[in-house]
Amino acid sequence: xxxxxxxxxxxxxxxxxxxxxxxxxxxxxxxxxxxxxxxxxxxxxxxxxxxxxxxxxxxxxxxxxxxxxxxxxxxxxxxxxxxxxxxxxxxxxxxxxxxxxxxxxxxxxxxxxxxxxxxxxxxxxxxxxxxxxxxxxxxxxxxxxxx
Amino acid sequence: xxxxxxxxxxxxxxxxxxxxxxxxxxxxxxxxxxxxxxxxxxxxxxxxxxxxxxxxxxxxxxxxxxxxxxxxxxxxxxxxxxxxxxxxxxxxxxxxxxxxxxxxxxxxxxxxxxxxxxxxxxxxxxxxxxxxxxxxxxxxxxxxxxxxxxxxxxxxxxxxxxxxxxxxxxxxxxxxxxxxxxxxxxxxxxxxxxxxxxxxxxxxxxxxxxxxxxxxxxxxxxxxxxxxxxxxxxxxxxxxxxxxxxxxx
Numbered sequence: 001x002x003x004x005x006x007x008x009x010x011x012x013x014x015x016x017x018x019x020x021x022x023x024x025x026x027x028x029x030x031x032x033x034x035x036x037x038x039x040x041x042x043x044x045x046x047x048x049x050x051x052x053x054x055x056x057x058x059x060x061x062x063x064x065x066x067x068x069x070x071x072x073x074x075x076x077x078x079x080x081x082x083x084x085x086x087x088x089x090x091x092x093x094x095x096x097x098x099x100x101x102x103x104x105x106x107x108x109x110x111x112x113x114x115x116x117x118x119x120x121x122x123x124x125x126x127x128x129x130x131x132x133x134x135x136x137x138x139x140x141x142x143x144x145x146x147x
Numbered sequence: 148x149x150x151x152x153x154x155x156x157x158x159x160x161x162x163x164x165x166x167x168x169x170x171x172x173x174x175x176x177x178x179x180x181x182x183x184x185x186x187x188x189x190x191x192x193x194x195x196x197x198x199x200x201x202x203x204x205x206x207x208x209x210x211x212x213x214x215x216x217x218x219x220x221x222x223x224x225x226x227x228x229x230x231x232x233x234x235x236x237x238x239x240x241x242x243x244x245x246x247x248x249x250x251x252x253x254x255x256x257x258x259x260x261x262x263x264x265x266x267x268x269x270x271x272x273x274x275x276x277x278x279x280x281x282x283x284x285x286x287x288x289x290x291x292x293x294x295x296x297x298x299x300x301x302x303x304x305x306x307x308x309x310x311x312x313x314x315x316x317x318x319x320x321x322x323x324x325x326x327x328x329x330x331x332x333x334x335x336x337x338x339x340x341x342x343x344x345x346x347x348x349x350x351x352x353x354x355x356x357x358x359x360x361x362x363x364x365x366x367x368x369x370x371x372x373x374x375x376x377x378x379x380x381x382x383x384x385x386x387x388x389x390x391x392x393x394x395x396x
Contacts (some may be wrong), residue, residue, distance in 0.1 A: 025298065041198045045364045048194050075247065079276050080195035083298045 001049075018128050023085045038133050042126050045084045049119055052077045056112055060105065070108065071100040077115070086122040094137060152171045164277075186210040189254065190244035191274070196297070200274075203304040209241075217251030218323065220244065226263050227340065239269055239313050242294075246275035254286060261290045270310040274299055343376050 022025055030037040039045035039054045052073050093113040101105030149277050187209045193198045204211045214220050221227045224239065243259060246253040253273050267330050270292040277280065283294045292310045295303045 025201075027299070029199070029206065029302070031206075034205075037202055040197060041202075044194050044198055054296065065247065072249070075276075076193060079193055082276060083193070083195050083199050085298075 005045055008042060014126055016128070016132060019132075021125070022087075023129060025085050027133075039130055041131075042084070042130055045086075045126075046123060047079060048080055049089075053112075054120065056115075060108055062113060065103075065105055067100050067103050069098055069106075074115075075095055081119075081122075084126075086118075086126075088118045089122055092118045156230070162275035184208060185240040185308075186212070186238055187307070188220060188223065188239050188242045189213040190215075190217060190242070190248070190253070192216060192245065192248045196245065200299060200304075203301055204243075206301065207304045209307075212239075216255070217244070217248060218299075220256055221251075221259060224260070224263075224266055226259060226266065226277070233250060239266065241270050241272065241307055242266075243272045243274060246273050246286070247277075254289065256284075257286060257289050257291055272310070294370065318355075351361045 026041060029041075051102060055073050056070060056077075058080055059073065073095045074093050078090050078097070081087075081089035081093065092111065096108065096111035096115055099111055159259050164223055187204050188206060189197065189200045191200060197215065201211050201213045212223065214223055218227070222239075225237070229393065236390070242256075244253040244256050251259075253275070257271050260269065260271055267290075271290065271377070272285045272293045272295060273291045274295045274297055276297040278296045286294055293306070310367075
């Protein structure tokens with residue numbers, strides 16, 4: 001087989017493997033008795049996060065920004081990213097909270113942008129993870145692995 | 148071919164982990180545990196966290212009821228104003244709750260549970276994404292068994308079994324007695340095993356820190372546990388192996 005293609009394949013496999021490492025906590029909770037766990041929890045994460053991001057944009061757009069409310073939303077997002085294993089989103093949220101404490105609107109807006117970017121990055125990764133997870137669960141029966 | 152390679156890697160990885168967990172479970176489960184699964188009430192306002200904790204608990208062979216607020220938890224326990232218990236003879240062996248929740252915090256829920264005659268003996272564990280010493284202390288002083296820093300890991304949940312070995316009727320009586328002794332600062336009970344259990348079960352890197360400093364409701368039990376042989380002196384001295392006492396703030 002062509003050497004270049006081999007290399008590309010290897011890179012792809014390594015990349016996918018790294019995704020599994022990054023999210024291996026969530027992965028490890030899935031098994032044959034709960035084959036949809038990853039899909040379910042990741043979908044919840046997407047829904048939850050996008051709702052929070054919208055709320056954040058709205059809250060920061062007010063005349064009188066309620067920083068307590070903004071902080072509460074960021075806290076929530078930080079929490080669920082942490083549970084999923086989305087480290088970069090979690091870190092961006094931590095910075096965001098500092099600006100909430102300081103009631104710094106500019107800082108908050110910048111952070112919202114940051115958090116948004118990190119979120120969409122991790123969403124892309126998770127979507128790949130979901131695709132590969134779905135493929136492997138549908139192509140083989142688990143009983144094969146126990147033989 | 149690539150897909151096969153990845154699929155196998157995924158499957159093997161997932162299955163291997165599962166096997167390890169199953170092996171561990173098989174080793175841990177006593178006959179009694181197998182016969183009656185312990186029932187855990189989980190409280191968390193976050194959808195994602197609720198799903199994860201539910202899964203962690205199920206994998207660890209607990210029966211789980213998950214609710215989204217302190218209010219609902221009280222309703223479930225029949226401790227709300229309407230005093231409506233959902234199930235007759237409701238048996239809850241452990242309550243695990245998030246700290247930061249809108250409406251009623253985990254701390255407030257803890258207090259309400261400890262104030263009730265029906266459920267005050269049920270071990271309560273607090274979870275929080277924030278590792279704040281004052282918060283941990285406050286919860287432990289109010290009677291929480293443990294304080295888990297999120298994200299919750301399987302090893303954290305497996306440790307919960309330790310708090311439930313008091314299902315035994317004979318142990319219950321001793322525990323009540325010892326708890327009262329512990330609350331009274333003038334007496335020193337023979338053993339406080341919780342700091343010991345913290346120091347020996349180092350599977351989780353996030354085991355609470357200040358457990359050893361405030362022990363109002365540290366349960367005795369675990370008469371069969373080898374750890375009791377190294378029970379530290381009571382009061383506030385740290386456990387022998389101090390790695391669990393290292394502040395992680």
